Amino acid sequence: MTTLTIIPIHGIPEVRPGDDLAQLIVDAGDLEDGDVVVVTQKVVSKAENMLEEIDPSNPLSHKPLVEQESVRIVRRRGELIVSETKHGFICANAGIDLSNVERGQAALLPEDSDRSARRIRDGIRGKAGIEVGIIISDTFGRPWRRGLTDVAIGVGGLRAIVDLRGTPDALGREMMVTEVCVADELASAAELVMGKADNVAAAIVRGVDPEWLGDGSVHDEVIRDPAEDLFR
Amino acid sequence: MTTLTIIPIHGIPEVRPGDDLAQLIVDAGDLEDGDVVVVTQKVVSKAENMLEEIDPSNPLSHKPLVEQESVRIVRRRGELIVSETKHGFICANAGIDLSNVERGQAALLPEDSDRSARRIRDGIRGKAGIEVGIIISDTFGRPWRRGLTDVAIGVGGLRAIVDLRGTPDALGREMMVTEVCVADELASAAELVMGKADNVAAAIVRGVDPEWLGDGSVHDEVIRDPAEDLFR
Numbered sequence: 001m002t003t004l005t006i007i008p009i010h011g012i013p014e015v016r017p018g019d020d021l022a023q024l025i026v027d028a029g030d031l032e033d034g035d036v037v038v039v040t041q042k043v044v045s046k047a048e049n050m051l052e053e054i055d056p057s058n059p060l061s062h063k064p065l066v067e068q069e070s071v072r073i074v075r076r077r078g079e080l081i082v083s084e085t086k087h088g089f090i091c092a093n094a095g096i097d098l099s100n101v102e103r104g105q106a107a108l109l110p111e112d113s114d115r116s117a118r119r120i121r122d123g124i125r126g127k128a129g130i131e132v133g134i135i136i137s138d139t140f141g142r143p144w145r146r147g148l149t150d151v152a153i154g155v156g157g158l159r160a161i162v163d164l165r166g167t168p169d170a171l172g173r174e175m176m177v178t179e180v181c182v183a184d185e186l187a188s189a190a191e192l193v194m195g196k197a198d199n200v201a202a203a204i205v206r207g208v209d210p211e212w213l214g215d216g217s218v219h220d221e222v223i224r225d226p227a228e229d230l231f232r
Numbered sequence: 233m234t235t236l237t238i239i240p241i242h243g244i245p246e247v248r249p250g251d252d253l254a255q256l257i258v259d260a261g262d263l264e265d266g267d268v269v270v271v272t273q274k275v276v277s278k279a280e281n282m283l284e285e286i287d288p289s290n291p292l293s294h295k296p297l298v299e300q301e302s303v304r305i306v307r308r309r310g311e312l313i314v315s316e317t318k319h320g321f322i323c324a325n326a327g328i329d330l331s332n333v334e335r336g337q338a339a340l341l342p343e344d345s346d347r348s349a350r351r352i353r354d355g356i357r358g359k360a361g362i363e364v365g366i367i368i369s370d371t372f373g374r375p376w377r378r379g380l381t382d383v384a385i386g387v388g389g390l391r392a393i394v395d396l397r398g399t400p401d402a403l404g405r406e407m408m409v410t411e412v413c414v415a416d417e418l419a420s421a422a423e424l425v426m427g428k429a430d431n432v433a434a435a436i437v438r439g440v441d442p443e444w445l446g447d448g449s450v451h452d453e454v455i456r457d458p459a460e461d462l463f464r
Contacts, residue, residue: 004238004425075462082462090376099410139410143375143463144322145383146456147393147413149420161379178331178371181379182424188381189421192414192440193236208424224378230307230314231375231463 007204008193009037015201017049022123025202031130034213036205037120038190041138041153042100043201044116045107056104062096065106069094074232084232085109088223089153091140100199110136113154114217121156133158133213137187143231150191152183152218159183159216162209181222182212239436240425241269247433249281254355257434263362266445268437269352270422273370273385274332275433276348277339288336294328297338301326306464316464317341320455321385323372332431342368345386346449353388365390365445369419375463382423384415384450391415391448394441413454414444 011028015021021044025037045051055061060079070083074090085094087109095109110116117134124132136154141147152160160183190203226232243260247253253276257269277283287293292311302315306322317326319341327341342348349366356364368386373379384392392415422435458464 002425003240004421006236006238006421008235077462139412144456144461145413145416145454147411147416147454149413149416151377179379180371180423181377181381184377184379184381185420185424188417189236189238189424191412192417192421193234222377222379224376229376230309230312 002207004189004205004207006189006193007206008200009202009204010200012043012201015043015046017046017051019047020123021047022120022127025120026124026128026130029202029204031124031128031132031204032206033131034206034208034210035130036133036135036158036186036208036213037124037202038135038137038187038205039117039120039202040194041095041109041113041136042097042107044110044113044120044136045097046101048110048116050108050110051101051105052108053104054098054106062093062098062106065096065108066094069096069108087113087153088219089140091138095138095153109138109153112219114156114219115154117154117156119156131157131213133208135183135187135190137190139191150187152181152187152222154218155183155216157213157215158186159212159214160218160221161216162212182208183216183218183222234439236421236437236439238421238425239438240432241434241436242432244275244433247275247278249278249283251279252355253279254352254359257352258356258360258362261434261436263356263360263364263436264438265363266438266440266442267362268365268367268390268418268440268445269356269434270367270369270419270437271349271352271434272426273327273341273345273368274329274339276342276345276352276368277329278333280342280348282340282342283333283337284340285336286330286338294325294330294338297328297340298326301328301340319345319385320451321372322464323370327370327385341370341385344451346388346451347386349386349388351388363389363445365440367415367419367422369422371423382419384413384419384454386450387415387448389445389447390418391444391446392450392453393448394444414440415448415450415454
C-alpha cells in the first residue's frame with residue numbers, strides 16, 4: 001500500500017443556490033486523475049437549493065421539517081429525534097442543519113446524494129477532463145460511542161464498499177468477512193482537514209487504490225436492508 | 233488546515249507474545265515528533281499474549297470465549313453475537329479475532345487498550361526521544377450501515393474527542409454540538425493504507441493539529457454512558 005495524502009481545498013467561496021459546484025471545485029482545487037474529492041453535504045444542499053425558511057427566534061422551528069423528512073422515528077429523547085429519513089439514513093434531526101447556513105434557514109439533505117455526487121463527477125470530467133471519484137459527506141452520531149464522525153451519504157465514480165471476503169489473510173488462510181466501507185473511511189479522513197469553522201467545504205484524498213474507483217452507490221451498497229438490520 | 237499524510241509502516245515482523253511493539257515501530261517507521269501512530273489491535277493482542285487456544289476443527293469453538301469476554305448480549309442472530317464486552321465496547325463476537333492469527337488460536341482484545349497505547353507511547357519516547365500519539369485500532373461493524381470501518385479502542389498521548397462546541401461557525405455564529413471523535417476518524421484514515429492482507433500492522437498520520445495531542449482515553453471519552461445511550 002502507498003501513502004495517502006489528504007489535501008484541504010481552500011478558496012471555495014460561500015456557495016449559493018444554483019452555483020456550479022464542479023466548476024467551483026475545479027477552480028479552487030488542483031485535481032489529478034484518480035483523486036477522490038470529498039464534498040460536504042452542506043454546500044451540495046446549498047447549491048441544490050435544499051434550503052427552507054425557519055423562524056430564527058424559535059429554536060424548535062425546524063422540527064416540522066424533521067418530521068417531513070422522516071419516514072419513521074427510531075428514538076426520541078427530549079428535543080433529540082433520531083429517525084429514518086426518506087433517503088434511508090438513520091441520523092439525528094433527519095440530517096437537517098442549522099449551522100453554517102444563513103440565520104432563518106435550514107439545509108435539508110440532497111434529494112439523492114448519489115446522483116449529486118455523479119453530477120459533480122461528470123461536471124469535473126466535462127470541464128477539466130479529469131477523472132475523479134466524489135463523496136458527499138455528512139457528520140453523524142452513532143450508538144454506543146460518543147463524538148461525531150463524517151460518513152458518506154453519496155458517491156460518484158467510487159465503490160462505497162470494497163469486499164475483501166475470501167482474500168487470503170497474511171497467514172495465507174481464507175478470511176471470513178471483511179467488507180470495508182472505504183467511502184465512510186475516506187469521508188472521515190477528509191473531515192480531519194476540513195475543520196468545522198474554517199469554511200473548507202471540500203478535500204482531496206490522493207493515492208487511493210485505483211480498484212476502488214468505479215460505479216458505486218451509498219444507497220445501494222451501504223444502507224442496510226431493514227430485514228437484515230438488528231437495530232431497527 | 234494543512235495537509236495530512238497517511239504512511240503505512242512496512243517491515244514490522246510477525247509479532248509474538250512478549251515482543252516490544254514500541255521497539256518494532258521505532259525500527260520500522262520513520263517517526264517524527266507530533267505524528268500519530270495507529271497500531272492494529274491484533275498485533276497489540278499478540279504482543280500482550282491475549283491468545284487463547286481453540287479447536288481449529290470446530291468453527292464455533294471460540295463462542296465460549298465470546299461469552300467469557302462479554303458482560304451483556306445486545307443482539308443475537310444465528311451465530312452472530314453482538315455484545316457489550318467487559319471493556320465497554322459493543323461489537324460482534326466480543327472483538328475476538330480468528331483471522332491473521334495462527335490456526336487454533338483466537339486473539340482477545342487487550343485488557344486495557346488505553347493503557348496499551350500509553351505504554352507504546354512511553355516506549356517510543358524512551359527509546360527514540362520522539363513524542364507521538366498512539367491509537368490502537370480495531371475493525372467494527374455498526375447498525376444501519378453495511379461495511380466495516382476501523383475505530384479507536386485505545387489512545388495514548390492523544391485526545392479521543394475534540395470538542396468544537398461553542399466555536400463560532402464560518403458565518404460567525406455559535407455552533408451547537410460538534411464533538412468530533414478524531415480518534416475514530418484517524419483510525420479509519422489509517423485503515424485505508426493498511427489493507428487486510430498486506431500485513432501492514434501500523435501506519436503514521438502526519439500533520440495532525442498539535443492541539444489534539446494530549447492526555448486522552450477511549451474508555452473515558454468515547455464509550456457512551458449507558459444512562460445517556462438510546463440504543464442499549
